Amino acid sequence: MSEARFTIVGAGSMGLLFAAKLALSGHALEVEVGVKRREHKEALIAEGIKLHDGNVDEGKDKQPAIVHPAIGLLTELGQAHTLGQVHFIVLTVKQSAFNPEFVREIRAMMGPESWVVCMQNGIGHVELLELEIPRERILLGITTEGAMKSSDVETWHTGKGETSLGAVVYNPASPALAAQKKLAECLERAGFRTFLSKDITRRVWQKLVINSVINPLTAILQVRNGQLPEIPSSLQLMRELFDEAMAMAAALQLKLDTELWEQLLEVCRKTAGNRSSMLQDLQSGRPTEIEAITGGLVREAGKMGMTLQTHQTVYRLVKALEGSATGRD
Amino acid sequence: MSEARFTIVGAGSMGLLFAAKLALSGHALEVEVGVKRREHKEALIAEGIKLHDGNVDEGKDKQPAIVHPAIGLLTELGQAHTLGQVHFIVLTVKQSAFNPEFVREIRAMMGPESWVVCMQNGIGHVELLELEIPRERILLGITTEGAMKSSDVETWHTGKGETSLGAVVYNPASPALAAQKKLAECLERAGFRTFLSKDITRRVWQKLVINSVINPLTAILQVRNGQLPEIPSSLQLMRELFDEAMAMAAALQLKLDTELWEQLLEVCRKTAGNRSSMLQDLQSGRPTEIEAITGGLVREAGKMGMTLQTHQTVYRLVKALEGSATGRD
Known part of the structure; x- marks a missing residue:
């Protein structure tokens, strides 16, 4: 045996x-x-x-x-x-x-x-x-x-x-x-x-927060991970998504790392040349993980009576990009 | 003479x-x-x-x-x-x-x-x-x-x-x-x-509302005007942007046409095969009209102490797309 x-x-x-x-x-x-x-x-x-x-x-x-x-x-x-x-x-x-x-x-x-x-x-x-x-x-x-x-x-x-x-x-x-x-x-x-x-839930959420910032934005903007924080208005969007996700985690009493924002920027630096899985999926016409990542956040928020406005918008944009993959122009 | x-x-x-x-x-x-x-x-x-x-x-x-x-x-x-x-x-x-x-x-x-x-x-x-x-x-x-x-x-x-x-x-x-x-x-x-x-201001705003929905979304999603209302989550985004812009117009005491939403859908139908000017501009690497359209709305809202969250997000996305035009992947 x-x-x-x-x-x-x-x-x-x-x-x-x-x-x-x-x-x-x-x-x-x-x-x-x-x-x-x-x-x-x-x-x-x-x-x-x-x-x-x-x-x-x-x-x-x-x-x-x-x-x-x-x-x-x-x-x-x-x-x-x-x-x-x-x-x-x-x-x-x-x-x-x-x-x-x-x-x-x-x-x-x-x-x-x-x-x-x-x-x-x-x-x-x-x-x-x-x-x-x-x-x-x-x-x-x-x-x-x-x-x-x-x-x-x-x-x-x-x-x-x-x-x-x-x-x-x-x-x-x-x-x-x-x-x-x-x-x-x-x-x-x-x-x-x-x-x-x-406390694996905390780690799950930390990865979720990082993924919920990097994945949809790289997919919508069609850029590699390293470019995200380089473009000023993209950096603003990263921060907006990050703050909304952190507010959600706080509402769930999850104590995430206080330096998670720095970790997020570090991930962008370390994987600067990578295309995120969501960007790769969209470009190959495969379904993305948007439901598990951003969709998961948006639904959790809904249960608490919260609206994560920026996450909801990028969620809908990625869904629309999945839906239009064959018709993009 | x-x-x-x-x-x-x-x-x-x-x-x-x-x-x-x-x-x-x-x-x-x-x-x-x-x-x-x-x-x-x-x-x-x-x-x-x-x-x-x-x-x-x-x-x-x-x-x-x-x-x-x-x-x-x-x-x-x-x-x-x-x-x-x-x-x-x-x-x-x-x-x-x-x-x-x-x-x-x-x-x-x-x-x-x-x-x-x-x-x-x-x-x-x-x-x-x-x-x-x-x-x-x-x-x-x-x-x-x-x-x-x-x-x-x-x-x-x-x-x-x-x-x-x-x-x-x-x-x-x-x-x-x-x-x-x-x-x-x-x-x-x-x-x-x-x-x-x-009351030309009313007409200016009606065109502004319609442009603020069609232009950024077609540019971000890279679809022709007619596809926008065909994709369910894109239709949700259209409605979100429309409602935010109408709330702004109401705050400014502007009485816009009550059937403006239907007019907007009609514009999409009538120009179904067109690529919006913003999509064309982005695809050609030219600066877009995002500052005059969405930027104008967002700034007007700011003066009134309002935040148009969805407009702000698409504004930043289009700015980021302008900024990354050379680096898209």
Whole structure:
């Protein structure tokens, strides 16, 4: 019996990165990857995951590591459970994939020692999972690892980051804590710096605030992250969005880092040459994460009777840009 | 002595249209066109104004009317005045051209019977002119004539419209009324449907409200006018901008048409295939009219202690798009 079993759900840049690094970390782990499309499954079985270190632009000549974890459609995974073996179902798909059918498929994968680990941006996914899955079985992960996909089977580890893990509600007596420790141990061994957090919600919100500023603005203005604070009126918009989101966090009694604004500017500097995922999604005609990020904020505000006017406007603009992707002129 | 003298300032699509139609309307008028660039002056002298009827796409085979009014740089015009001859200085440039030097040049053109006629979109230009020119000498014109330029000397009369004229402050005893009547007579003879308005400010604001909805949104979303109300979240944004602008007009005691929202939708339908001037300007890397339109609204609101949150956001977005025009990705 292997030490732990991982079902990585989703084979985007991050899913492939986690699956490959975990599989490469030794025989103590059993790793399988769940995908949605049959062609994707077949491509991954035929070619394996190709993992590159560095940026797509820089490393075209280097040989990737090639890994062959088990691959299956979501409906084919997680059937057999081994008693005493901890099982992590790591969800790396976008929140927009969390429809009722998907949640039922995840539920069907779970055995007595399964944990669902959410790696999503934004907020609102726990509520969607809870329709079928007990809240105590859900862990949250926030990562700043950088990854980019160059094909269905090829992923690039573009930047080392940190991963924080925590339970939706912190309870030191819960078996969730032992599960988190085991998960952190596996991730560390696979090469990911990992921390346990007693207040993961705070970290979720900090990432949410940063994403809610950078993602929609870069997508609407069609600029790279580093340009955002360089344009005076764009910097004003950043500050406006930031202040509204912070007011919302304060209304929810969340104590976010006092220097979060400086961290936000630092993210823009460090990722200056990157196109945000939302800009990439819009430019490729894919749905964006606007519902999970800005939509999540706007809806939370609505529940409190607040209106985040600037977030609401950029939310509608990004929705309109998604809607007009085929008709842009 | 001719019946009236026209100095058309600016040789954009609208300036060339008015100059050509007035010049074609008979020998009773003296028409001159003032331009900024020497090459533009030389091109117009060499080739004349080429006036087409209809859309650029449809009429490429038809022969244009060619007209040769007097052409000069702004500094060369309006020196000699004939006693008893009314003189209309029709400003067809964008409000952004109204810098102190420009206003002084216009002032220098004026004789005892000169009237300055502002055809600008937005608000704020009268205040800029007033720094040098008496308010009683300023007339306002609002036109829905359609025009498009295809070269420095070529303009297309793409749609027949209506032109309203009025004084900044209506006063039936003022000589401005006689001047407006003469101007209307000349414009009618040149083929423009023209009305005198006792409340031109109301019409200025109605056009402002419509422009403040259509122009920034089409520019940010990069869609043609007809698409705006077709995309659900874009329609929500239109309504948001409209309501904010109407609240502002109400605060200024302006009684705008009660069916202005329907008129706005009608404009989108009638000009469905058009790219708004702001979208065209952004796409060509030219400065837009955002300062005169949305900027004018936002500043008026500021004077009243109001904040038009959605207008402020789209204002900043368009400013950022102007600023990033070279860096878009």
